[in-house]
Amino acid sequence: MRRDIFQAIADPTRRAILSLLALQxxxxxxxxxxxxxxRQAVSKHIQILTECEVVKHQQTGREIYYHFNPEKMKEIDIWLDRFRKLWDDRFDQLDDILKDL
Amino acid sequence: MRRDIFQAIADPTRRAILSLLALQxxxxxxxxxxxxxxRQAVSKHIQILTECEVVKHQQTGREIYYHFNPEKMKEIDIWLDRFRKLWDDRFDQLDDILKDL
DNA sequence: TATAAACGCAACTAATTAGTTGCGCAAGTT
DNA sequence: AACTTGCGCAACTAATTAGTTGCGTTTATA
Structure with missing residues (x-):
């Protein structure tokens, strides 16, 4: 079962959940x-988010609080980096990217 | 049919294709x-990438060259922005995010 | 002009995903 | 002790996705 951060954010509901959890x-x-x-549908999404560690949980009595974990989002940012050069910079893009790979 | 950039990058093969096309x-x-x-499997991925406009094509004789379109990647970057604050900054994060939404 | 190469497109299959329903369990409430 | 709330887990269905095979069209080559 493929379960990485890219898979996690592919679903719009999961992206919305992450936006909520980023607040609190x-x-x-x-x-x-x-x-x-x-609730069950949402729970399944949370489970997926938990599996790829973009969300952590903490039990308090019978309630379980889910927290957003920014760390994992960095992976996307890091991946984006190689492309960012293509829209940020003007020219010497190719050299930079080739250096990365 | 859901066909956005987040869906496009969910597949590892498609991410690899994008990396290739970013070079040339x-x-x-x-x-x-x-x-x-x-080839057909790859063609299908290219089709998906084309549909969400992260890839453009240009015909030359019987060959079709596919180009990477950095523009669309910005969408991911923009979405990431709200979370970026959580791993970049130290404190006054919540206020910033609340302001965004 | 016959043949081969570079493709796209459609039909099909197998695997994966999103969502529902129903259950059971632990933690609080009355 | 009985009841309710908050939740996870498992079985199931429907929809979507990834990949294959086969075919037709256009462009180049022998």
């Missing part, structure tokens, strides 16, 4: 209230 | 040579 830690029920989807 | 425009056959996959 939340329980599955609280998250689900923001969507049309059922 | 290539024909489907040339691209396929870099992978285990068949």
């Amino acid at each position: 830690a939340m329980t599955p029920n609280a998250i689900a209230e923001h969507f049309e989807s059922s | 425009a290539m024909t489907p056959n040339a691209i396929a040579e870099h992978f285990e996959s068949s």
Whole structure:
């Protein structure tokens, strides 16, 4: 089962969940209230986000708070870096990219 | 059919194709040579990349050269921006993000 | 003009994903 | 002790995706 950060953010619901969790830690029920989807559907997305470690959890009584983990997002940023040069810079792009690979 | 840039980069083969095309425009056959996959399988990926405009094509005789379009990658970068603050900055992060949304 | 190369497109299959329903368990409440 | 709430987990279905095979068209080559 492929389960990396790129797979995680492919789904719009999961991107929305990440945006929510970036603001504050939340329980599955609280998250689900923001969507049309059922709690279980949301829970499945959370599970995927947890598996690829972009989200961590912390239990408090019977509630489980999910936290956003910015660390994993860096991976996307790092991958983007090679392309960023193509829209940032003017010319000597190719050399830079070739150096990276 | 969901066909956005996030969907496009979810597949590792497509990410590899984008990396190749960022270096130089290539024909489907040339691209396929870099992978285990068949030409048709690669062609399908290219089609998806074309649909979400992260790749453009230009015909020369019987060959079709596919070019990387950095513009579309900006969308990812822009989306990442809100999270970037969480790993770049130290404190006053929440305020910044709340301001964005 | 016959043949080969470079493709796109359509039909099909296999695998994966998103979502639903129903269950069970642990932690609080009455 | 009985009931409710918050949750995970498993089985199932429907939709989507990745990949294959085969065919037709256009451009080049012998």
